[in-house]
Each structure stands twice: as structure tokens, then as C-alpha cells.
Amino acid sequence: MSKPDDAGSSERQHTAAAESEHPMEWDEAPNNRKPASDRQTISEREEKDDARKIVTGESKYTADYAKHFPDLAAGSVLRSDIAHGRVTEIDASAAEEMEGVYAVVTPDSEEVPDKPYTSSGQPYPEPSPWDLHVLRREVNYVGDPIAAVAAVDGDTADRATRAIEVSYEEEEGVFDTAAATNPDAPQIHDPDNIENHQPGADYERNIESHIEGEIGDVAGAFEAAADSDDRIVTETEWELPYQSHCVPEPHTTIAHRDEDARYHLITSTQVPYHTRRQLSHLFDVPIRDIRVSKPRIGAGFGAKQSMLIEPITIALMEAAGRPVKLETTRREQFYALRSRRPARVRMRSVVTDEGDVEALDLSAVTNSGAYGPHGMTVGSSVGSKPLPLYTHAPNIRFEATAVHTNLPVAGAIRGYGAPQGHFALEGHMDEVAHELDMDPLELRARNRIEEGDIDDASGVLSGGEHTRRIRSCGLGECIDRGKEAIGWDEVEQPDEEHLHRACGVALTAQKSGVAGDELGAAHIKMNEDGSFILQTGAVDIGPGADTAMAQIAGEVLGAPPEDVLVQPSDTDVSPFDYGAYASSTTYVTGQAVKKAAEKARTQLLEFAAKLLDEPPETLEARDGAVHAERTGESVTLEEVGYGSIYGDDERAQVMGEASHSTDESPPPFGAQFVDVTVDDRTGEFEIHDLVYAVDCGVAINPDLVEGQIEGALHMSYELAVSSGYSFDEDGTPETLGFRDYGMPTADDQPPIESIIVETHEPTGPFGAKSVAEIPVNGVPPALSNAIRNAVDVRVSDLPITAEKIEAKLDTADEAAD
Incomplete structure (x- = not known):
């Protein structure tokens, strides 16, 4: 990799203290x-x-354990059918009188805790606001749980749920982040009812959190560029939609009391210990009296990092006086639980004519939906995960704002903010390359992170607290091997004049756990x-x-x-x-x-x-x-x-x-390549190959690494091209199943080539780093870049569709005329 000659202006100078605090050498066990x-x-x-x-x-999943409980009741949840308002009356008499109904619980039931809590499965104290209640009179999206039923079987529970009559005092909803922050917009939350406020919270403007940080002098870099003939300023904007986890196994919980009268939950969760602690808080039960068992899980992808139905299941179990199984429907999975948060991201940069990045400015607004689990932490990841790719830039600024709307609740999902940031940053880098008439790989080579670097960009929000030394980085080899595999320099154009073929690239980074918090x-x-x-x-x-x-x-x-x-x-x-x-x-x-x-x-x-x-x-x-x-x-x-x-x-x-436990979180690195042909008459495109090369340190099991790559690339491809969620003007969800959602099938999936680049991470077991999330970051920007290279139009809002490409081609033709 070539480095700029002027190290003072393009490479941040590190003090001797920083070098000493983050040494390259690591006290590694001899057998590691x-x-x-x-x-x-x-x-x-x-x-x-x-x-x-x-x-x-x-394999035995949670629902398979139902046969162990002959007196098991089935649960069902009644959810709000308005986006914003207050429940004024709940008439459950018809449901309670139905044969086979054991219990109905509402927000007023003694079995239902009235404490605020967060559903996010995170360490203690949780870095998310306590803004939820188990059952709710204040409803903030279509899907808020209002009441629940336990009955002899699922059909009876569902019929009883539908028999409950609810009266509302409906309020105006707000469904767009820009509109939500307007001072005149409907206010979703009363700050007096929220515990554990996040930095920058302004509930009067529906802002859950606002965080920002800076390295160097970004404003000064842009001011200097305005008066310079050898620097270019580039500005771009990007938008991403909701994305569903699409877990095969829906959220399922069985709750009962064991022979010692302790709570025992068999539940599909990614966080058994966090769930136990949160239930202890909610129900005023000592931790010793709660047991959480995790059987086989039918995938999580972050969906089951949230405690969503366990409290309702316990409340039903207590009210019914018998074990209860609560299993969500596929419809609930789509509109009532959790998803990837939509985001709007603005990128600005200053780059010299030679291709040296002088300043990066990333600003993200994310849609938390009705409540705030993971809002601040995901928002911070939009910048803190991708920006280290170009940590040599002497001036870096990042700000993130998490905004509430009356739409479904966003949460944790594979990538955790990084896909939103990578789409913006890596698409932006290609736009810079086009302005410079430079090969996008050359631009990245001049500026990318390397082994031995002290990475300040990962700590841009913390004043350097999370600065780290990069002790392993195979990014250069990832680029070289991916470039060769995709045929970067050997693209042959189709014979048909209306077809255009090109490759696109996106670099990716992630983390290995949460530094200092694992x-x-x-x-x-x-x-x-x-x-x-x-x-x-x-x-x-x-x-x-x-x-x-x-x-x-x-x-x-x-x-x-x-x-x-x-x-x-x-x-x-x-x-x-x-x-x-x-x-x-x-x-x-x-x-x-x-x-x-x-x-x-x-x-x-x-x-x-x-x-x-x-x-x-x-x-x-x-x-x-x-x-x-x-x-x-x-x-x-x-x-x-x-x-x-x-x-x-x-x-x-x-x-x-x-x-x-460790304060280290070494990043894995990767390079995503896409080979695409675009029809300039219709905008239709065909992806010939997805090549992903990853440095995850030592691969403990190469088959499992390749499986992670393939699964994550499918999820990344889905984010790039699927239809996402849609809502009517009142915030009622219209996406209620796989058919509506448009998830690509196996037949739709383009070919995948996985490349493992081995490095050695001295802080990891036998040199290993993570690999589970990083491949999910690359397909949207690499595909957008490939299309830009093929037909010279940019799709900057997901999903990427033929209709959008055709519209931009038509606009370009009209401008040319």
C-alpha cells in the first residue's frame, strides 16, 4: 500500500503514551x-x-418440550391495532367466559408487573432506556401488547384474544424521522416516564439519543478545501429500510414453576443470563429463584437478543396456575417484535487530487420505532465499525441520532449498525473514485487500514477510550484474492449493446465482541x-x-x-x-x-x-x-x-x-466483490457472482466459516434487493409474511465464492477473530458500486430495483438531451 508523502497532514501523529498503551507486542501464551x-x-x-x-x-427446540407438561396451557397476545394513543377500556368478559380459557391478563392484572424495563439483552446496567411495560395502556405502534390469554389450546386462546374488546383514545401518529423531530410533531414518550435516559435524549422532539465525536478539525479541513485547487469535496446521501431477521423458529417460551416453586423458563433466547437478571428485576424475584434453559435455537441473528415474550408468559403462568407455552406467529415476527432499523446517512469527504483522504464526516439518523432497545448502541456502530477502514484520515467526525416514530421497534440484528454505515461509506468512496477518475481499488489502497496501525477511528465517540492497535490485518490479501477471483481486470462486455457488465467492490470491518464489556x-x-x-x-x-x-x-x-x-x-x-x-x-x-x-x-x-x-x-x-x-x-x-x-x-x-474478559476487540476484515450485468433499457440486472474474502484470524473450522459467509451474504443480498416493510398512511403494517416481504429464495441467490485469508490474532484463542457478522456488510454497497460502474447511475436508497435503475437512466437521458 502506498502512503502519502506528507505524513503530517494525512496520517495522525500518535503520542509516545498512545504507542505505549497499545503495544504491537502481546503477551501471548506459547501454545497459542x-x-x-x-x-x-x-x-x-x-x-x-x-x-x-x-x-x-x-433436534429439540423449545416447542418440542411441550410434551413434558401434560397440563400445559397455550398463550396468545392481543396487540394494538392503532399506531398511537391510549387504551381507555378493556372488556375481557366474553373471553373469560369462553370454555377452555384459564386466564386473561391486562395491564391492571396483579400478575403483570408495572415496572419499566428494556427488552434489550445487554450487560448491566443496560445501555438502553427503560421505556417498556409488559402490557401497555399507552400504545405507540401497531403491535404493542395490551392483553394476553391462556387457554386449553392455541385455537381457543386465539379466539379468546379476538373476543377481547378494546377502546382507544387515538392520537396522531408520526411515521418519518424527519417529521418526528419537528417541534410540532406528536410527542411519543413522556420523559418523566422513561428511566435511564440516553445521551442527547430530547423526548419533546422524539429524539431517543444523540451522540457525536471528532478527531482532528473536520470543519477546518472543509474550509481549507474550499480555497484549494488540489482537493475535492464530495457529498452523498444514503437510505436503508427495515429488514426482518426471518428466523425459521419464531420466539417461543414455556414457563412453569418447578418442584421448589422456582420460575423455570425454557425459551429460545440468545441471552439466558441477561434474561434471568431482567426477569428478576421485573417480578421482584431473587435471581436464585429463576432458571432459564436454552434448548436448540432455530436461528437468532439478534432477534432473540431481546427479551420479548418471557414476561408475558410468566404472567399468564401465574394467572392460570399452570405451565404456559407462548409461541409467536409469523405475522407477529414481522410487525410486532424487532427488526433492523431504517437509516438515513449523509457522507462528506475531503480528498486530495492524488487520492489521499483528508477528512470524513458521517452523519446518521436511525429510526428506533416506538421504543429504544439498542438505539444508541446501534447508532454508534453505524460509524464506529466502518470508519476504522480509513483510520489514517487525520480528520474524522461522526454523529448519530436515534429517533422515535410510531412504527415497529428496531433492535439488534446481525451487523448491528455496520451495514448501514458500510453502505454509505463504501458507496461514497466509489463516488470519490469516479470524481478523481481513479480505480476504486487504488483509492482504497492509498487510505486503508494496515496491520500495526493504531486505530483512533473506532474510538471517535469515546475521546480515544476505544483506540486500539491492529495486530492482525489481512485486508490487502483479501482485496488481491477477491480481485483475482471476480476477474476485476478481465471483464468482457456482452455482445448486445444494451447490456453492460462491471464489477463493484466494498471493504468491510467489524468487531470481535464488545471491548471491555464481555x-x-x-x-x-x-x-x-x-x-x-x-x-x-x-x-x-x-x-x-x-x-x-x-x-x-x-x-x-x-x-x-x-x-x-x-x-x-x-x-x-x-x-x-x-x-x-x-x-x-x-x-x-x-x-x-x-x-x-x-x-x-x-x-x-x-x-x-x-x-x-x-x-x-x-x-x-x-x-x-x-x-x-x-x-x-x-x-x-x-x-x-x-x-x-x-x-x-x-x-x-x-x-x-x-x-x-478483555478490553480488546480485534476487527476481522473483508472485501466484497460483485459481478453484474445491467440492461440499460429496463434497468434489470443479473448478478453473476458474489465473491467474499475474509480475514477472521485463524479459522477454527473452515466449514463453519464458509457457512457463516454464505448465510450472511444471503442476508446481505436480501437487504440489497428485497422489498422491505411497507405501511399504510396510519402506520398499519402491510408486510405480514414471507410472501409480502419478498425474501430471495435459494433459486434467487446468486453464486457465492468464499475465500478465507488466514492471519494470526494474538489476543484470540489460537489466533482466531470473529466472522459471524462481517459478511453481512458488503453486498449493498458493492452491488450499488457495480451498477454505477456498469451504467453510470447510482442507486443510493435500498432496495436496489430495476425500476429505480430505469428511472435514473431515463433522468440521465433527459438531462443529456
Whole structure:
């Protein structure tokens, strides 16, 4: 990568203190860095441990546990059918008199807590406002829960729910962020009813949060550019819609009291421990009296990072005096639960004629919908995740405003703000390249982040608190290999004059957990036969985290992964874990597993030393046995297992436990390439190939990494081209199922080529970083860039459709005439 000659103006100068605080060297355990030839279980393409169970139907999800409760009641929720107003009366008499109805609960029921809380599954104290109530008289979107029913079966519960009569005092709604911040707009929330206000909150203008930060002097850079002949100023605007998680398994919870009268929830959640803590707060129940069990989860993607139906299920269980199962419908999944938040993003930049970025200014307005879970934190991610790609820029400014409207509630979803930011930033970089008549890859090469850099941009909102050293970065190789795979320099134009083919690119970055705000723990014990039981509080939501944890433990213990049984998360028996979000499981929990396994390995070698009559430090665990370096003799792990538990001289179970937290959050990097042909008569386009090259450190399991890439690229492609949500003029949702939503099917999905670029991240387990979210960031900007390169029109508002391209082509033709 070429660097500008004038380091003082284009590369931020770092103090000796910053260099000392973020050293390049890391105190890495000697066994953490293994050449590929010495690896036993990591980097192997192990079959996902639950793959066969899933495809044969043997996996057990929450709803499958219903058969364990013969007196189980079915739950159903009555939701608001107006977007804004107040419930003045609830007449549940007809529902209560129906045969088979066990209970009806309303906001006035004694079983329903009246405390404010947040649904966001985040650490304590939650960085989201407490603006929700379990059931609500103040309704702020079509979908707010008002009442709920428990009945003998689902049909009866649904009929009873429909029999409840609700009277409203309806108020004017507001459905656009620009209109919502007008001082004359209807006010959605009373600030006196909100606890845990966020920075910059202004509820009189429906602003949930406003945050901003700056490095250098952005205004000065733009002022200087205005008087300069060798700098260009570029301004662009971008818009993104709602996106559904489209989880196969809807939110489902079973609540009952166990034999000790404790609350026990079997629930499809990504955050068992956070859910337990939040329920304790709501119901005034000690944490010790709440148990949350997580069975197999039919995908989460962030949807199940929110506590959405668990409180209602408990209230119904208490009112009915029996276990209750509450399972949401597909309609509820689309309009009543959570989604990716819409955003409008403005980008401005100052760039020299030679292509050196002098200033970046990113301003985002996100639509939180009716309530505020994750509003500030997602908004901050719109800039803090993509801007580090160009951290060399000496002047960077970022501001984000989260705004309330009377539309569905946004929450956590794969990427967590980064797709919105990448669409704007990477589309903007291509516009700059066009203005400079420069290859977009050359522009990026001059300015992109590199290994060894001190990245200030990730801490632009924190005054440098989250500044970090980049100790691993394979972005250059990602670009080179992706460029070759897509045929960047070898694009052949179709014979038909109306068809135009081109490639587009977008760089991507993410994080590995939340720096300074994560905790994972693990416990492992050895059985007599040399197998192991591994317990973590982490949640495998589908990508194969349990398999990766088994591989990490197996690498330390010399055991095959199939001999490491990973137990599902259960707050009664599993060690603590913040849960499955923020791409943290492999990086954070994986390190806890590695530490716990190393403690068990120490004991393992001590027992093996007695059997082999050799010092422990001369022994090596591999291939299911412990080997003596001097004699070449070995004992199997099974022999050690029996000897440790039933031995004559000393008996103890081999086991280890450990926790891991860190202030580090190393970014994975990637390069997304798209090859597209566009018809200039109709705007129709065909994607020939999606190539994604990713640096996720050491791939613990390449098959699982490729699976993550393919799944995330489908989600990213969906964001780029699907129809999103639509509403009528009163805020009533019109998108109520997959058919309305227009999610691409397998037949619609363009070909995908996954490329893994290995680097070594010294702070991660065996050099691993995250990979779960980063591939979701790249398709919208890369596709928009490819279309711009093909037919010279820009689609800057998602989804990208043939109609939009055709309209812009027509406008361009009219301007030319």
C-alpha cells in the first residue's frame, strides 16, 4: 500500500503514551500460535455437531418440550391495532367466559408487573432506556401488547384474544424521522416516564439519543478545501429500510414453576443470563429463584437478543396456575417484535487530487420505532465499525441520532449498525473514485487500514477510550484474492449493446465482541473413558459454536472433538456468559474454554506422569493419548480417566474452569466483490457472482466459516434487493409474511465464492477473530458500486430495483438531451 508523502497532514501523529498503551507486542501464551502442520483439531473441517440432528428432525427446540407438561396451557397476545394513543377500556368478559380459557391478563392484572424495563439483552446496567411495560395502556405502534390469554389450546386462546374488546383514545401518529423531530410533531414518550435516559435524549422532539465525536478539525479541513485547487469535496446521501431477521423458529417460551416453586423458563433466547437478571428485576424475584434453559435455537441473528415474550408468559403462568407455552406467529415476527432499523446517512469527504483522504464526516439518523432497545448502541456502530477502514484520515467526525416514530421497534440484528454505515461509506468512496477518475481499488489502497496501525477511528465517540492497535490485518490479501477471483481486470462486455457488465467492490470491518464489556466462562471435566463434558453459558444459535468450542478444547487436551460433549446453556448449571451477540462467542468464550482446558490438561498430565513415570513437563497430549517425549511410550486418555478416578494412590476428577474478559476487540476484515450485468433499457440486472474474502484470524473450522459467509451474504443480498416493510398512511403494517416481504429464495441467490485469508490474532484463542457478522456488510454497497460502474447511475436508497435503475437512466437521458 502506498502512503502519502506528507505524513503530517494525512496520517495522525500518535503520542509516545498512545504507542505505549497499545503495544504491537502481546503477551501471548506459547501454545497459542501453532503452525498449520502442528494443529490437531483446530483448522479442521469438523462436521457441525448438530447437523445430522437438524436435518433428520431429531433436534429439540423449545416447542418440542411441550410434551413434558401434560397440563400445559397455550398463550396468545392481543396487540394494538392503532399506531398511537391510549387504551381507555378493556372488556375481557366474553373471553373469560369462553370454555377452555384459564386466564386473561391486562395491564391492571396483579400478575403483570408495572415496572419499566428494556427488552434489550445487554450487560448491566443496560445501555438502553427503560421505556417498556409488559402490557401497555399507552400504545405507540401497531403491535404493542395490551392483553394476553391462556387457554386449553392455541385455537381457543386465539379466539379468546379476538373476543377481547378494546377502546382507544387515538392520537396522531408520526411515521418519518424527519417529521418526528419537528417541534410540532406528536410527542411519543413522556420523559418523566422513561428511566435511564440516553445521551442527547430530547423526548419533546422524539429524539431517543444523540451522540457525536471528532478527531482532528473536520470543519477546518472543509474550509481549507474550499480555497484549494488540489482537493475535492464530495457529498452523498444514503437510505436503508427495515429488514426482518426471518428466523425459521419464531420466539417461543414455556414457563412453569418447578418442584421448589422456582420460575423455570425454557425459551429460545440468545441471552439466558441477561434474561434471568431482567426477569428478576421485573417480578421482584431473587435471581436464585429463576432458571432459564436454552434448548436448540432455530436461528437468532439478534432477534432473540431481546427479551420479548418471557414476561408475558410468566404472567399468564401465574394467572392460570399452570405451565404456559407462548409461541409467536409469523405475522407477529414481522410487525410486532424487532427488526433492523431504517437509516438515513449523509457522507462528506475531503480528498486530495492524488487520492489521499483528508477528512470524513458521517452523519446518521436511525429510526428506533416506538421504543429504544439498542438505539444508541446501534447508532454508534453505524460509524464506529466502518470508519476504522480509513483510520489514517487525520480528520474524522461522526454523529448519530436515534429517533422515535410510531412504527415497529428496531433492535439488534446481525451487523448491528455496520451495514448501514458500510453502505454509505463504501458507496461514497466509489463516488470519490469516479470524481478523481481513479480505480476504486487504488483509492482504497492509498487510505486503508494496515496491520500495526493504531486505530483512533473506532474510538471517535469515546475521546480515544476505544483506540486500539491492529495486530492482525489481512485486508490487502483479501482485496488481491477477491480481485483475482471476480476477474476485476478481465471483464468482457456482452455482445448486445444494451447490456453492460462491471464489477463493484466494498471493504468491510467489524468487531470481535464488545471491548471491555464481555465475559465468558467455561467448565470442563473428564469422564472415565477419556471423554470430556464442556459447559459454557454461551449460546449456539445455529452457526456451530458448540463444535468450535469442542475443537478448541480438543486442541488443548489432545482429544478428538467428538469426545468433547458440549452441554446446552442452562443458568442453573452453566458458567456465566453474556450470551451470543456482538460476534463474541469464538473470541471471548473460546478463550475461556481454552483456559479451562489448559487447567484440566495440567491435571491430566500429572496423572499421566504417574502412569508413565515421567515428569509432566516432558509429556504431550495428542491423538487421544499422552505421549512421553523421552521413551516414546504413551497412555490413552481413557487409561488416564480411569486411573484418576479409581487409582490406588490418589484420586481426583480431572477438570478445569476459567473466565475470560478483555478490553480488546480485534476487527476481522473483508472485501466484497460483485459481478453484474445491467440492461440499460429496463434497468434489470443479473448478478453473476458474489465473491467474499475474509480475514477472521485463524479459522477454527473452515466449514463453519464458509457457512457463516454464505448465510450472511444471503442476508446481505436480501437487504440489497428485497422489498422491505411497507405501511399504510396510519402506520398499519402491510408486510405480514414471507410472501409480502419478498425474501430471495435459494433459486434467487446468486453464486457465492468464499475465500478465507488466514492471519494470526494474538489476543484470540489460537489466533482466531470473529466472522459471524462481517459478511453481512458488503453486498449493498458493492452491488450499488457495480451498477454505477456498469451504467453510470447510482442507486443510493435500498432496495436496489430495476425500476429505480430505469428511472435514473431515463433522468440521465433527459438531462443529456
